[in-house]
Amino acid sequence: MTTMRNVGEDSAMDVTDGAGTDGTPSVTSSVRLSGLPVRILNYLVKPRWWFEIAMIYGIYAVYSLIRNGVHDVEEKAFSNGQWILDAEDRFGLAWERGLNTFLDTTPSVAAVCAVVYASLHFIVTPGTLVWLYVKHHRHYRFTSTVLILTTCLALVGFYTLPTAPPRMFDGEGFVDIMAKTGTWGWWPESGTPASDNISNQFAAMPSLHCAWATFCGIVIVMYTKNHVVRVLGALYPVLTYFVVMGTANHYLLDVVGGLVTLLVGFILAWLLRMAWQAYLARHLDPQIVTQLSAKGAA
Template structure:
């Protein structure tokens, strides 16, 4: 009888040590959603494609309130004059005098906005998968808030204002492929200048590169990219200074939402993350 008794006691001790592990609380669904994880490639491609399609659809479906957009442009211009920052016209005329430079800026405005942003997303996905979802969320929130701005505050860009003598550099220099010229202009809402997503997206790219890239030259390029973008959007008369401020406000809100959801700024999350189950 003694041997079975010892075995029973041993089994009881083993069972007792296993109980806490078995009864350990499992992460809630919310905690699992908030935890960094390696993104699925097919899902990200589909998500970005659908999101940009929806963004373009909504942006271009916003009522083309030309008269209100012109009034708002006059108000912004007068506000900048009161603040002493209304130098867009001088910059526009000065840079337009250097043909090769303004043509390069026209193509910069029409192409890099998308190329660099997509490039940074791909780089994040490959090199920083644990930080990808949180950093991508910043971009999505920023863009979503901008759509609200386009609807509530239609704004004509300086190049379309009447009586203020801004130069429409795309039209003057016949920039090929621009959404602001030719038949393509009819496919894009020309009165969605506030906030500037060229600034919102470029600053997102710049901060991401500066925070996560290792080579110093990459960090410097990341920091210079939004500065160059600001010069371009003003020189080509596509935006006011205050449009850029609007873009920064949207981006700040995007970072705040991402930080609140993930519990810290996206760049402080682990670089790697487990694959989704």
Template sequence: MRKRADAVGHRPRWWTELILIGVVYGAYSCGRLLVRGDVRSAVDHGLAILDLEKSLRLNAEHPLNRLFTETPALGIPADFAYASLHYLVTPAVLVWLFRRRPGRYRAARGWLMVSTLLGLVGFSLLPTCPPRLLDARHGFVDTMAQFSSYGWWGAEASAPRGLGAMTNQYAAMPSLHVGWALWCGVMLWRYGRTPLMKVLGVAYPLLTTLIVMGTANHYFLDAVAGAAVMGLGLLLTAPVMRLADGLADRLADRLADRIRTSVGWDRRRNVSGGWETSAGERIPGQRSSSISSVSADDTPTAAR
């Protein structure tokens, strides 16, 4: 059985990791676009979540959204954070783990990937309209549209202007902004060696939760679902990785067998109805010559 990189504490190959992460993220991005769902269902799901929160006396989104809308000093930085940190901090933590905690990297990366794919399942089953896209009578303001002149985004989520069609604006449940931030926080808390790293590990997911609600991009229950997806992903990571390792080992063994068979076949040639073998090679069932079996050590002492 092959020893995995994380089992022996060696750093995986950076280029294989880059390819793997690129493929998974590409599949995730394409999947988001393919599971948009219809607008009516997404709006109904968003209103259902809002009604559920009201019944549970959860209404953090409205006061936070008003605060960010009425205070540009908060709203503008929050918009920049929403549009960028999700795509900067997560890769930075991955690189940090790769370099500083190679023995922990593979399991952490596996957790992130499994949870991300679970989030894609959530987008597929429950397309949800974010608060900012609800009718104005529901009391939400799209801060990113309000302050779009300050950044690179337009009125369509955090996508750069003109690229709104390349994003799924109804992929709100669960919030992977919160899910990925929670993953980053756990990594910083567990493997950071300084008090500052641990403080950042706690602060980053909490700040992200406030930002996604204040900018009206997610409901509070979206954030809860994002944390739940990460929890489920953590439970599934070990069995999924064992399955992936088993499949990879079987594939590698089959490939090695085919190579050995191919090389062995090439070394034999059919000559006049018989087989010719290389020096020292014996066809199965063939008896060795008694003369050739005498070794150098069997030579009489006098003749040495």
């Protein structure tokens, strides 16, 4: 039996099941630690699907609280949106203008983009997580942590920096593509009570659409072996950037903000992982840490 190093008299790890013939310890489903560490290790080695779903609902509940708790921010949101637009115009970065004009003059493409905006965001992201959970379980914990932290950071951005999207600036020549193509699909017209009930109309900065799409694209490219799927994964974020700007739901700087948010989410997840590995290294035999790492728990 291999034991932990001075974690306490009753803090022993039972790794006898599946141990190698050469005496190398093995971490199996029978790993037992007393106290909090056992719960953490069991969760990291094999995350429970019901807990993952509950966590997603929890994050959505927080989003709903933020959405419903932000009042009287319209003036600030329009001021922030105008500042972004002016800054982009000053440096020739208002790409959303040309893309929005293109969609406004090509109804068929506009309808496709509206469908993409209203659907893929809520299909590809959970689908990617389920695929990771089932097919690449070892990588699920870290990658899902990146997504969770990215989303939480975006929620902070929505609360502290309410921003009106380009489609709300009629005087700037923008056309609300989602409203224009509303008869083609199931989505409510922007700015109506039905739309306000399912989304924060002033949550343009950062673009969570782009952060999630980039996350999915990177994960798909990294872990799929199918070349066609890999190409589709690489193109998905690019399509999303085009759609969110073309429909006038986001500025170019919103897209950049989404990418920066994802990067910070990755850095925070990596730092948490390093801290957890350092904790394990202090309390567990190196061979156990290696095997936990192989299972995605370290």
